[in-house]
Amino acid sequence: MEVFVQQLINGLTLGSIYGLIAIGYTMVFGIIGMVNFAHGDVFMVGAFIALIFFLFLTTWFGWALIPALILVLILGMFFTGLWNWAIERVAYRPLRGSFRLAPLISAIGMSIFLSNLIQVVQGPRNKPVPPMFTQSVPLFTENGYTVAIGYKQIAIMVITVVLLAVFWYVVQKTPLGRAQRACEQDQKMAALLGVDVDKTISLTFVMGAALAAVAGVMYIMYYGVVNFSDGFVPGVKAFTAAVLGGIGSLPGAVLGGLLIGLIETMWSAYFSIDYKDVAAFSILAIVLVFLPTGILGRPEVEKV
Amino acid sequence: MAHATHDAKPASQPTRVERAFKDAFIAALVMLGLSVPILALRTEQNMSNEVILIPRPWLVVICCLIVFVGRLLLGLFVFNRAPGAKPLVETPTAVKTAWAKFAPYAAQVGLGAIIAYPLVALYLGGPQGAIKWIDNFGIQILIYIMLGWGLNIVVGLAGLLDLGYVAFYAVGAYSYALIATKVIPATYPDLGVWAFWICLPISGILAAMWGVILGFPVLRLRGDYLAIVTLAFGEIIRLVLINWVDFSGGYAGLSSIPRPSFFGIPFNASETGFAARFGLEFSPIYRTVFLYYVILVLALVTAFVTIRLRRLPVGRAWEALREDEIACRSLGINTVSTKLTAFSTGALFGGFAGAFFAARQGFISPESFVFLESAQILAIVVLGGMGSLFGVVVASIALVGGIEILRELDFLKAIFGASFDPTQYRMLIFGLAMVLMMLWKPRGLISHREPTVFLKERKSISSSLVQEGHG
Numbered sequence: 001m002e003v004f005v006q007q008l009i010n011g012l013t014l015g016s017i018y019g020l021i022a023i024g025y026t027m028v029f030g031i032i033g034m035v036n037f038a039h040g041d042v043f044m045v046g047a048f049i050a051l052i053f054f055l056f057l058t059t060w061f062g063w064a065l066i067p068a069l070i071l072v073l074i075l076g077m078f079f080t081g082l083w084n085w086a087i088e089r090v091a092y093r094p095l096r097g098s099f100r101l102a103p104l105i106s107a108i109g110m111s112i113f114l115s116n117l118i119q120v121v122q123g124p125r126n127k128p129v130p131p132m133f134t135q136s137v138p139l140f141t142e143n144g145y146t147v148a149i150g151y152k153q154i155a156i157m158v159i160t161v162v163l164l165a166v167f168w169y170v171v172q173k174t175p176l177g178r179a180q181r182a183c184e185q186d187q188k189m190a191a192l193l194g195v196d197v198d199k200t201i202s203l204t205f206v207m208g209a210a211l212a213a214v215a216g217v218m219y220i221m222y223y224g225v226v227n228f229s230d231g232f233v234p235g236v237k238a239f240t241a242a243v244l245g246g247i248g249s250l251p252g253a254v255l256g257g258l259l260i261g262l263i264e265t266m267w268s269a270y271f272s273i274d275y276k277d278v279a280a281f282s283i284l285a286i287v288l289v290f291l292p293t294g295i296l297g298r299p300e301v302e303k304v
Numbered sequence: 305m306a307h308a309t310h311d312a313k314p315a316s317q318p319t320r321v322e323r324a325f326k327d328a329f330i331a332a333l334v335m336l337g338l339s340v341p342i343l344a345l346r347t348e349q350n351m352s353n354e355v356i357l358i359p360r361p362w363l364v365v366i367c368c369l370i371v372f373v374g375r376l377l378l379g380l381f382v383f384n385r386a387p388g389a390k391p392l393v394e395t396p397t398a399v400k401t402a403w404a405k406f407a408p409y410a411a412q413v414g415l416g417a418i419i420a421y422p423l424v425a426l427y428l429g430g431p432q433g434a435i436k437w438i439d440n441f442g443i444q445i446l447i448y449i450m451l452g453w454g455l456n457i458v459v460g461l462a463g464l465l466d467l468g469y470v471a472f473y474a475v476g477a478y479s480y481a482l483i484a485t486k487v488i489p490a491t492y493p494d495l496g497v498w499a500f501w502i503c504l505p506i507s508g509i510l511a512a513m514w515g516v517i518l519g520f521p522v523l524r525l526r527g528d529y530l531a532i533v534t535l536a537f538g539e540i541i542r543l544v545l546i547n548w549v550d551f552s553g554g555y556a557g558l559s560s561i562p563r564p565s566f567f568g569i570p571f572n573a574s575e576t577g578f579a580a581r582f583g584l585e586f587s588p589i590y591r592t593v594f595l596y597y598v599i600l601v602l603a604l605v606t607a608f609v610t611i612r613l614r615r616l617p618v619g620r621a622w623e624a625l626r627e628d629e630i631a632c633r634s635l636g637i638n639t640v641s642t643k644l645t646a647f648s649t650g651a652l653f654g655g656f657a658g659a660f661f662a663a664r665q666g667f668i669s670p671e672s673f674v675f676l677e678s679a680q681i682l683a684i685v686v687l688g689g690m691g692s693l694f695g696v697v698v699a700s701i702a703l704v705g706g707i708e709i710l711r712e713l714d715f716l717k718a719i720f721g722a723s724f725d726p727t728q729y730r731m732l733i734f735g736l737a738m739v740l741m742m743l744w745k746p747r748g749l750i751s752h753r754e755p756t757v758f759l760k761e762r763k764s765i766s767s768s769l770v771q772e773g774h775g
Contacts, residue, residue, distance in 0.1 A: 049342065056345060104528055112732075121343055121346065285536045288536075
């Protein structure tokens with residue numbers, strides 16, 4: 001029981017990070033029907049941007065931890081958004097209306113480019129940050145094992161919930177969200193009704209990247225280390241989460257993220273930690289093959 | 305280059321220049337925004353393993369300047385040109401007619417050059433100098449050509465985007481390594497010298513079997529989802545190879561894999577070795593040259609089978625499947641068997657290449673079968689022009705050979721400093737090339753296709769006419 005509760009807490013924390021990345025996949029897929037293969041690497045770039053700003057503020061200017069993290073969060077969201085905006089503008093927008101595999105191949109190229117760019121400009125080694133928020137709140141003790149929830153786990157879950165609320169408000173209640181949903185349903189019709197489709201798609205990429213940047217900050221906070229190759233596996237897991245929840249559905253992405261986080265931690269706790277990535281990839285394959293519409297997705301009927 | 309501007313109306317010229325400058329300025333500003341967090345500060349570990357930041361403002365300035373000038377030139381000479389303006393660089397008619405005369409013989413001339421290559425290298429470099437050229441350039445490029453041709457069957461002909469092709473390469477390599485190091489010595493040790501020739505077909509067949517096993521669940525998927533699932537399968541196989549230590553040796557991999565023999569005569573310094581039998585002085589060059597011809601023959605078999613299969617009903621069905629799956633089904637083509645044959649044929653050649661790779665290296669580990677390898681093979685197929693055999697050759701030589709040549713260029717060190725290592729830019733260039741290729745020519749370098757069926761005369765069709773359905 002105590003191990004289970006502890007793993008539940010860890011799983012929900014991890015799941016929050018995956019869920020935030022998964023939103024970027026699901027929104028882009030919803031609006032232009034493309035798997036943004038580079039999104040995992042955008043997350044990694046976001047983590048690096050956060051790392052550099054964090055070190056910049058704390059070691060050069062001696063900022064305290066909490067104000068530095070808040071500023072890092074804002075700067076990270078802005079600059080990662082700018083990166084994804086530029087990527088969309090350069091690598092995906094010219095390919096709209098090209099043959100069907102072109103955007104995917106371009107995105108794979110972009111993914112390779114981003115991870116190797118970081119490797120070249122920031123070096124191939126792991127980048128550690130000093131541990132932060134090491135305290136934790138003990139919940140209960142059973143069989144001599146204390147179940148505790150760490151401060152950073154609380155922070156991650158709170159930030160995720162707040163961001164999701166803001167995000168939900170933007171998509172449901174603002175003109176931008178309305179334009180996004182219109183483009184999702186029918187781009188041509190939306191354009192005829194005066195929606196700036198290009199701008200809406202760009203903003204979708206920016207929003208996805210901003211959430212990925214938050215996930216990047218959390219990743220550094222949680223694991224305390226980041227590497228140029230860290231985009232691939234979390235990216236695939238977040239994509240799995242998006243598909244599991246039903247691609248195109250925002251609540252589905254979060255639900256899928258939490259499920260993947262839970263499955264991963266439970267698998268590590270009860271089966272084998274070596275095979276945890278195998279489990280994630282297997283779930284991806286199984287879900288895509290047997291449940292391609294996901295839990296909350298709408299079935300898609302292909303017309304000739 | 306200036307002639308392009310004359311066609312525009314004089315009145316519109318200032319605004320165009322202004323616009324180009326404005327665009328260039330904005331592009332430089334965006335570049336500044338992109339580079340400030342990532343390029344301006346470099347993270348380095350100091351002695352006590354703390355990460356410190358090293359500023360390098362000049363890199364940012366240089367990048368912004370490059371973007372500004374590049375965008376300005378693009379804006380002035382490439383974008384926003386008046387409609388109907390002449391293309392910037394027009395191929396002269398003389399070159400065109402010369403190419404038209406040469407084109408039918410290109411394959412023969414290329415093949416001749418490839419066959420003669422090791423001999424030329426030997427003649428120019430001597431036995432010691434030639435090894436590097438034959439091994440690093442010749443064999444390395446030919447392995448990628450073969451893998452490219454194998455993947456071309458799946459991606460180029462059948463239109464199934466496979467991001468896990470390296471899995472079959474791994475199956476081939478591990479099949480050979482395991483059979484040759486564990487099974488044969490335990491059962492028929494006398495067959496040791498023949499190991500490669502016995503295991504080559506077995507490896508290919510095992511890989512093809514895995515092609516069917518992995519192809520079966522993904523029959524219903526198409527497009528992006530198919531790509532992601534094949535990626536997942538590739539990763540699963542690699543992770544199992546890493547974690548199942550008893551079977552595959554884990555991260556450490558398998559070593560002392562027997563090298564191929566000259567049809568039963570080993571390449572060693574012993575009395576029964578190749579050199580002694582033929583009365584030659586012992587030198588490792590014979591094995592290298594022999595390996596070169598082995599992979600050349602394997603690659604040519606792949607090409608030959610591909611060309612012949614395209615004329616058979618199954619090849620026609622592949623190409624029909626690529627164009628439109630729904631139309632295919634309504635015409636009564638069995639899409640299940642069509643897809644499975646494409647997967648298994650592609651995997652077969654991947655398995656052959658894998659067995660050859662293991663035999664050539666003498667050592668394999670899961671490190672050689674990462675996703676990037678799949679992406680690299682895919683990049684070769686895509687850059688070459690999907691479906692084009694000649695394009696794969698051009699792309700392999702350009703990408704694999706180009707990178708190897710980059711390693712040889714010492715003057716780059718003089719420009720960028722002694723610590724400059726061009727090979728670390730390898731994948732960076734690969735990624736960028738994939739993106740730029742999609743932007744410039746989504747159909748690849750060689751985008752003309754030979755029609756499979758023709759009425760009276762053979763005409764090559766432009767790629768723009770070959771529209772892909774959404775099937």
